[in-house]
Amino acid sequence: xxxxxxxxxxxxxxxxxxxxxxxxxxxxxxxxxxxxxxxxxxxxxxxxxxxxxxxxxxxxxxxxxxxxxxxxxxxxxxxxxxxxxxxxxxxxxxxxxxxxxxxxxxxxxxxxxxxxxxxxxxxxxxxxxxxxxxxxxxxxxxxxxxxxxxxxxxxxxxxxxxxxxxxxxxxxxxxxxxxxxxxxxxxxxxxxxxxxxxxxxxxxxxxxxxxxxxxxxxxxx
Numbered sequence: 442x443x444x445x446x447x448x449x450x451x452x453x454x455x456x457x458x459x460x461x462x463x464x465x466x467x468x469x470x471x472x473x474x475x476x477x478x479x480x481x482x483x484x485x486x487x488x489x490x491x492x493x494x495x496x497x498x499x500x501x502x503x504x505x506x507x508x509x510x511x512x513x514x515x516x517x518x519x520x521x522x523x524x525x526x527x528x529x530x531x532x533x534x535x536x537x538x539x540x541x542x543x544x545x546x547x548x549x550x551x552x553x554x555x556x557x558x559x560x561x562x563x564x565x566x567x568x569x570x571x572x573x574x575x576x577x578x579x580x581x582x583x584x585x586x587x588x589x590x591x592x593x594x595x596x597x598x599x600x601x602x603x604x605x606x607x608x609x610x611x612x613x614x615x616x617x618x619x620x621x622x623x624x625x626x627x628x629x630x631x632x633x634x635x636x637x638x639x640x641x642x643x644x645x646x647x648x649x650x651x652x653x654x655x656x657x658x659x660x661x662x
Contacts, residue, residue, distance in 0.1 A: 451620060453509045455615040463608035464491075464517045467524050478534050488528060489542060490581055492521035494547050497574045500553065501627070504567050509619070509627075569629030578631035582613075582638055589641060598649050601642055612640035 470483045495518040502510025505608065532538050552573065561567040592598055613635030620629025 451623065452615065452619050456509055456612075456619050457513055457590065459608060459611040459615050460513045461516060463605065463612045464520050466602065466605045466608060467520065473523055473533075474527055474531050478531055480528055485525075485528050485532070485538055486541070488521050488524040489545055492518055494574070494577055494581060495521060496549060497552075497570070497577060497610050499532060500556070501567070501574050504563075504570060505625075507623075527548050546551055571625075574661075575627045575631040579634050582634040584632070586638070589638075589645065594649050596649055598646050601645065603646060606639055606642040606646070609635055610643070613639060 495514040499514035614634040615633040
């Protein structure tokens, strides 16, 4: 195997490993829901939007013939669907959850019908679907910015997950390199905000942990 082939295989493996590690962070929420038999402090919308994102990228991977994209996002879709079903099982108010699910699923099916039935040209379909996936992924990475503003106001990182931050950074970096290697801007560009927001989170962890350390002796006196 040539050096380029080895590098591609290693990069593909890194994408699979880091992405599945990021998706598996939801297992802690699943375990919490099963232990407490409630959905308190567990957010539903990230499960749903990530599921739709996985299905969209899986469609893009199928159209592009990219096995790495297909495998990662098919596995992610299965995990997110599992999280959704468990959430629905323990959620006392199921109607809003079902309405949100039906609305986003309806949008996905309409988009699927548009791309596969009304855009006959394969290249145009690939470009439009790639653009949709990119915009959706960028919006997901930028959506927690409101939470980051609250963290700065409260000077506390309790609402942040350090393992998820590290997993997101490694995932975004590996997919950015993967997209660069393939010359595919639809894969490369939307992962750049993931790197940026991950570094911002790490800076917040460092900044406010330092402040907490300085305040701790004062609390002891």
